[in-house]
Amino acid sequence: MANTEHAPVPEEPPATAVTVTVDWETTRATSRTELTTHAWTAPPLRRGTEIHDPVFAALRDLKTDYSRFLAWWAHPLLSVPELEPPDGGETSWDFTNLDMFVDDFLEATEGRPVVANIATIPTWMFDTPERVPYGEDPEEIQWNYEQGREFRDPSLTEVAEYFERIARWYLAGGFHDENGRWHGSGREHRFAYWEVLCEPDFGHEIPPETYTKLYDEVVKRLRTLDPDMRFIGLSLAMAKIDPQYFWHFLNPANHEDGIPLDAISYHLYAWPDIINPMGPEGNPPFDHWPGILFAQADGFVSQVQLLESIKHHLSPNTETHINEIGTFAPDMMNADPRVPADYWALSGAVVAYLWSQLTELGIDLVGIAEFMDYPGMIPSLTLVDWETGAPNARYWAAKLLIDNFRPGDTLVDTMVGHPEVPDGRVHARGFVSSDGRRTLLLVNKRPEPIRVTLGDPGQRGEVTMVDTSTGAEPPKSVPLAGDAGVELGGFATAVATLD
Numbered sequence: 001m002a003n004t005e006h007a008p009v010p011e012e013p014p015a016t017a018v019t020v021t022v023d024w025e026t027t028r029a030t031s032r033t034e035l036t037t038h039a040w041t042a043p044p045l046r047r048g049t050e051i052h053d054p055v056f057a058a059l060r061d062l063k064t065d066y067s068r069f070l071a072w073w074a075h076p077l078l079s080v081p082e083l084e085p086p087d088g089g090e091t092s093w094d095f096t097n098l099d100m101f102v103d104d105f106l107e108a109t110e111g112r113p114v115v116a117n118i119a120t121i122p123t124w125m126f127d128t129p130e131r132v133p134y135g136e137d138p139e140e141i142q143w144n145y146e147q148g149r150e151f152r153d154p155s156l157t158e159v160a161e162y163f164e165r166i167a168r169w170y171l172a173g174g175f176h177d178e179n180g181r182w183h184g185s186g187r188e189h190r191f192a193y194w195e196v197l198c199e200p201d202f203g204h205e206i207p208p209e210t211y212t213k214l215y216d217e218v219v220k221r222l223r224t225l226d227p228d229m230r231f232i233g234l235s236l237a238m239a240k241i242d243p244q245y246f247w248h249f250l251n252p253a254n255h256e257d258g259i260p261l262d263a264i265s266y267h268l269y270a271w272p273d274i275i276n277p278m279g280p281e282g283n284p285p286f287d288h289w290p291g292i293l294f295a296q297a298d299g300f301v302s303q304v305q306l307l308e309s310i311k312h313h314l315s316p317n318t319e320t321h322i323n324e325i326g327t328f329a330p331d332m333m334n335a336d337p338r339v340p341a342d343y344w345a346l347s348g349a350v351v352a353y354l355w356s357q358l359t360e361l362g363i364d365l366v367g368i369a370e371f372m373d374y375p376g377m378i379p380s381l382t383l384v385d386w387e388t389g390a391p392n393a394r395y396w397a398a399k400l401l402i403d404n405f406r407p408g409d410t411l412v413d414t415m416v417g418h419p420e421v422p423d424g425r426v427h428a429r430g431f432v433s434s435d436g437r438r439t440l441l442l443v444n445k446r447p448e449p450i451r452v453t454l455g456d457p458g459q460r461g462e463v464t465m466v467d468t469s470t471g472a473e474p475p476k477s478v479p480l481a482g483d484a485g486v487e488l489g490g491f492a493t494a495v496a497t498l499d
Helices: 052-062 096-109 157-171 208-222 244-249 286-314 343-360 393-404
Strands: 017-030 034-040 067-071 114-118 174-176 182-184 193-195 230-236 263-270 319-327 365-368 410-418 426-432 438-444 450-454 460-466 476-481 486-488 493-498
Touching (some): 017 343, 017 426, 052 096, 052 393, 114 230, 230 319, 244 286, 263 286, 286 319, 286 343, 319 343, 343 365, 343 438, 426 450, 476 486
Parallel strands (some): 017 450, 034 067, 114 193, 230 263, 263 319
Antiparallel strands (some): 174 182, 410 426, 438 493, 460 476
């Protein structure tokens, strides 16, 4: 029989103590992960609202590369520049509303590389039993707008030319409409990436084969407008539902010759348990949420590993952008939401944990959703207060990561607890920057404070953290001494900068 002896296992540490040991010389991976966010055509971001200026100022202060602009279907009056089909020699092209969002977004991102996703297909391009209304109030949420399963033009030329005209408006100064009439914009913007649709598996339930054909039709038209612009495909809402999207889309044999497969994207939203999305009744109490959300995060990481294996088999040079990650409180559509005060720090901690795990897996981009949301429109996703525009704890946790970690950092061996008894209450990961700066990410998965000590008792530094005690205020900083450690507040996202 093989020798099964192990080193003695230490006694269970006190409930308030966790030991983190970092081997700064052993590299696990080199980060290539961009951390960013996205803003969409939300009515509160229109010019003239009370929160317009502070929200865009907060986006500017975040200083993210590859921020993503999304024109989403829930407010078609703001996101769809051709609401009616051509008729009698006339068209309905009007970019007045969309331009204001695009202009303010580009101003806030200050010339950094950005991603464009003008996602919404006009519903009139689908076969529907009757005309689908889009309302008259731009602030009204039109949940019924995205209807239809079959394109009225099966060749997909109509919808591809629609996106080409939008791209020409923003990239090439204007376009000729369906009747040959010129519409000039005077714009020559540049986007690092153009993402083709958003969550096609969800609303219109476009099958993988049709989506792949549409992607090709759009890309072959848009790539002539800017040879440096790259393209993102899939943008799936429910990556786990139908893996055929990945198997079909990532197979170069299913694309026209010369069509690039630069990147794919998909999303994760974790939730405690949506039984009644209009209110918290019937859902688990808040003290159950942390375990459920972190368990869903772990399940998603396992799913990502599987999807990456498919990608590496079929198209190894294609990037992976997980460009929407976030958490929902149960009353996600409630016009009068009751979000627990500690939820915001919890959500920030879940996202920080996910980012850390996805960085080790080599994911190219992680996007924290969403920059702005409000009651009735998934308010628990927002990074800013929907009444004041001021940053909340989710924002400050995101900024803490963005300010301290970069692609090119090396991830080093980090252990929490004893090798035989890992301590799951805290997540930790050490990073070394290209200039030798050593930082340690610490995430407290629990609502109660936890003291963390370092395996090297001589280590000194400073810890900056967001937790339940900081509320919507900026992170707080406290000293770190290896022997005394540091106390992480409830649901803390913390970065230790070491001497």
